[in-house]
Amino acid sequence: MPTAADALKAHAELLALAREHSLLSSCADLLEWDGETFMPRGGVGHRAEQLAALAGVLHEKASAPRVGRLIEKAWPLGVDRGPDSPEAANLRELKRRHERAARLPRRLIEERARVAAVAQQAWAQAREERDFAVFRPWLEKIVELVRAEAAAIAPSLDPYDALLDLYEPGMTGAEISRLIAEIGPPLRTLLAAHGPFGKRRGRSGGAGPGAGVLEREFPTDRQKLFVQAVAASLGFDLEQGRLDVGQHPACIAIGPGDTRLTARYAERQFASGFFAVLHEVGHGLYDQGMDPADAGTPMHDAPSLGMHESQARLWENLVGRSRGFWKHFFPRLRNVFHEALARTKPEAFLAAVNRVQPTLNRAEADEVTYNLHVAIRFDLERSMVRGDLAAADLPEAWRAAYAAALGIEPSDDAEGCLQDGHWAAGLFGYFPTYLLGNVYAAQIYAAAARDLGDPDAAFARGDFSVLLGWLREKVYRPGRRFSAAELLRRVTGEAPAPAAMLAALQARYRPD
């Protein structure tokens, strides 16, 4: 019978091991960041091998039988301290991680890391050359590997659910399907009313005021300086992080004091660069807002990717497309890009950043169509994982899905199924977290507005610190102390539900 002292000792050893795991895992994060930003072309092969070796060591450590025994010994401590205690939270996550690792053969882990690293290069090349054939064999390999992974982790589950649970613990494909069914009709109604063929073109504006504003000349060097200044205004600490040009936008948290954002800029696509950075800033504010005392422990993370994503979407959209935000920033933007914006009215600019328009690109989609993009990916990836859709048939299935959902089709696969790098990275079951992010974001933002009053007035004064302070206290500092659903309940009083999101969209796009 283990004593209380045994449990304490086991818990302390587990935390030391967790810290080591987190440090080694953050080495892989730096390798990823470097691959995004500065790695020379010739380094690809070696980088893949480095990531595989690290993945192997991490797996070896996480799956060690000793860890299982320590968790068993320490478990009574979590029970004793109560389900909301840090000890219980850490033990829950350690158990989850250990069980998952113990079920996976090391060979599979290393193979997956190696293949993903090379597949991502093949994907980038395929996208550049607009040639799906370059990526197809790698996609086949990846699907095969994630299927093997799913079967190993949870042989009794639907394989897609096994993967989804990696990113959003406890979530299932069936629940995502229900959610999509619930939001689909109202989103389509909004699209019909406010999209380019809709009757209402006030603020949401099809070809109305502001059309083309965002496609004027915005020199990229000035975009970089401007978004850096905006990031700092929102509260992102650039002494404790960086903002670089990378292959695609990302937030990579290396460790406490080192949170790195990447972005891409194109001269005539101001919105795509700008809102992508706001998105990553949102992720970055979450990472910078966690309790440093938890660093290295399982607590020092968001409870789920959906919850993390919620903060990216909150800052990108609920803050970044608001009237108050642009009341503050538009005059500054116009000073920086005077050639492009000298004669643009603030209202027209606000309309442009809120335009509803079916497009082929998820990352740059407006808030109304965004979730429809995610729904398409969810259907396709679930079919691939279940073996109902062959990789070779993906381009055709993609085109059909876009035609059905948005009435448009990509002219090639670069605009189509090659636009996102997730599958190349082996991330299946990840896309639904974007949808959940939107849902959680709207619920949390509504709760903030209830507590703080309409944040718009503060934004108009350039004050984002009241909102950030509230989010830090309620959402960021607790880290992974609670599950996503429990955290949401504590912050908003609600279970996950799309009503707040739909209400916010309906309010934003109400007839002027």
Place this chain on the structure above:
Amino acid sequence: MPTAADALKAHAELLALAREHSLLSSCADLLEWDGETFMPRGGVGHRAEQLAALAGVLHEKASAPRVGRLIEKAWPLGVDRGPDSPEAANLRELKRRHERAARLPRRLIEERARVAAVAQQAWAQAREERDFAVFRPWLEKIVELVRAEAAAIAPSLDPYDALLDLYEPGMTGAEISRLIAEIGPPLRTLLAAHGPFGKRRGRSGGAGPGAGVLEREFPTDRQKLFVQAVAASLGFDLEQGRLDVGQHPACIAIGPGDTRLTARYAERQFASGFFAVLHEVGHGLYDQGMDPADAGTPMHDAPSLGMHESQARLWENLVGRSRGFWKHFFPRLRNVFHEALARTKPEAFLAAVNRVQPTLNRAEADEVTYNLHVAIRFDLERSMVRGDLAAADLPEAWRAAYAAALGIEPSDDAEGCLQDGHWAAGLFGYFPTYLLGNVYAAQIYAAAARDLGDPDAAFARGDFSVLLGWLREKVYRPGRRFSAAELLRRVTGEAPAPAAMLAALQARYRPD
């Protein structure tokens, strides 16, 4: 009794373990590079922990008893294949590495990595603030740790010899002392004759022609472009590497296809930036020239740091300060920096880059005084390691040594004992490899000239490929197949000896 098949099998497993070790170790290389270049200030603490965790894992793997047993089993294979076989070379190095690791407690390894990472930041701060006191406590800690390391590795050896052997296998402090005694008088004679107070100011120039040429305005952005072009001309492949601005000049080989150089530029100090890059390019050419088939095995490295350094010094000085080199590059340089050089004669420029002048700075020292700088560091670090010199007394001892050897004294410790980061990084016993590098470089260069004829004519045509091809074949591709002394013997027919270096200097500085 192990069979031949057992030995083969053990050897194969050892190589797989060596590859893993090399991959994990190259993750630490990337962390170091990032620390040099892009890491935000807030990331320092976490970086130290990351490096310590990796060092711990590497040590755990290298010291595993299983490795010792495998080496024992595989050993007959090396014997069977002969001492010059790759198998023997790999087994020798693996044995050396395993024995060293097995003698070191993991706690010490991790502590050393952690302390070195923080000490380097303290050193940088101390240098910036010109305040030795900021660094002193860290230097004390570091000296204590390397002494503990030396005692653990080789309790019967002089502690300094134990450390020196890490970088230059088989070398001793006594041999370095002898070498210094041998080269000191002729170098001092050269200095007396050609230094600023000497009688001969022809090419070596004191205040003669070319004085001040290198201190004119050389805009740093153009310096970067120019050295990048020079690096490419010499044969450094920028698709398989990078050249960035870093805290100090370095060559960090991440892996095959990924060799990274860092450099610093100052507008009015052209020579310090330029020759530092040439130096790192030399290291980089060595790394890029090794046999890719050996990658991940112990063979895929230089036999010693002195040998690696020899190639840095060869390209920096024997090539980079030669008449032929500047015959080719000076007109190009003048095109880029026309304001600074429009009225400068080629001869005056050549004199300027070959000026002999006692200065306070090792890295930028001319070829005559350079080894005198190294001799000072050797004496001081040996005294610290042996416990004869306290860290607190270093600044005073430094000033006295410079006064005695070069007749000058630093005005503060930033110019003095804080100028090099080696000790902060825990590198004691490393400095003598610079001296050995000069010695080996001259011997190897003389052998190349015997084989190829005077390389100057080819340089004048911009052709560096013949020399590079020769070096690749003779020196770079063999990697660590032979010891430094054996490689030198095969390439030059000689044992390590300073005659070639002294002869080359005497030839360069002969009366015009």
